[in-house]
Amino acid sequence: MTQPTNPGFSTRAIHAGQEPDPRTGAVVPAIYQTSTYKQDGVGGMREGYEYSRSANPTRTALEQCIAELEGGAKGFAFSSGLAAEDTVIRSLLHPGDHMIVPTDAYGGTFRLIDKVQKRWGIDYSLAKVSQPDAIRGEIRPGVTKIVWIETPTNPLLGIADIAAIAQIAHEAGALMVVDNTFASPYLQQPLALGADIVVHSTTKYCGGHSDVVGGAVVVSKSVAVREFADAAERIGFHQNSMGAISGPMDSWLVLRGLKTLAVRMEQHCSNAEQVVEYLQGRGDVTHIHYPGLDSHPGHDVAARQMRRFGGMVSFQLEGGEQHAVDAIGRTKIWTLGESLGGVESLIEHPGRMTHASVAGTELEVPADLIRLSTGIEDVRDLIDDLGQALG
């Protein structure tokens, strides 16, 4: 196919890195379930493939596709979101360096930085991503090397102003890394707003079907901090040295998921909006956390930097923790489980489940909080089921 000069999002999702196979015409990239490659004489590699930790054609297709979807120079696919995050931090920082981390970061991200990276000499400070001045206040000149944000955040759906924070980071000579898992590249493009690196748990919306665990990193075409101009080379070197790569089958599943990302995200957003409207109409819901609401403190920023407001909704209920836990246990279509971003709707209690590990820290979440990952089932059924569960 000759690519149009400026292909739209779904055209890239369906075609980038995925030319039909020249030999057979197969439209879908093969699952190259191979560890090694025949060489034509010693050192005679075909198209650069010698061993599948270093590179595999199915993974290459995914890496090219996700790089194009984020508008970046180079993509890397990993065995999980946390492997992607670990690679970014360890390939770029040195003992003694400092990073800024969101107060409501994904619990696993916080654990990685607090329990693993810190032992190897990487220091961090917490700051609310919704308050750029708080981030500025935590900068240690010459020592802070990464400002790490998520937006929207998990599980409270806080919104960070990506462009404003990128400027703060760059003035301090620090890289701006955005975990774009909640928005997906369809709803939000951090690199275009000034971020240097995007990370994903492709387990979530990119894969989209709750059938794979994976992660990705995309590096900008114009990394703003000179010290990190070679970030893509360093990340690629670390990916191969450490080896937490995405296998061929997992790469293929994420690649297939990406093809329908736009249509799925539209439906996730529409369903979430209707669920929010339903919750607003109930008398016993005390707080709804959804950036699409005018009353959300990050609404204006979200409206500026996101295409729509996403499929994640959190809310609080009258009646306290036990009432919330009981209601969650009564849903029939909303499946009680961790994770998010799949076609099936999920419900969970962050305080006792996804965020149990941050109890007692600054990241602790309200005890009566319920988190919804709105799937793409018929929204009428989702609302009926919430209704019977909440009573």
Ligand SMILES: *Cc1c(COP(=O)(O)O)cnc(C)c1O
């Ligand atoms: C799930 C998640 C991660 C971690 O990804 P894994 O694929 O589970 O390793 C990181 N960030 C966010 C926002 C997530 O939701």
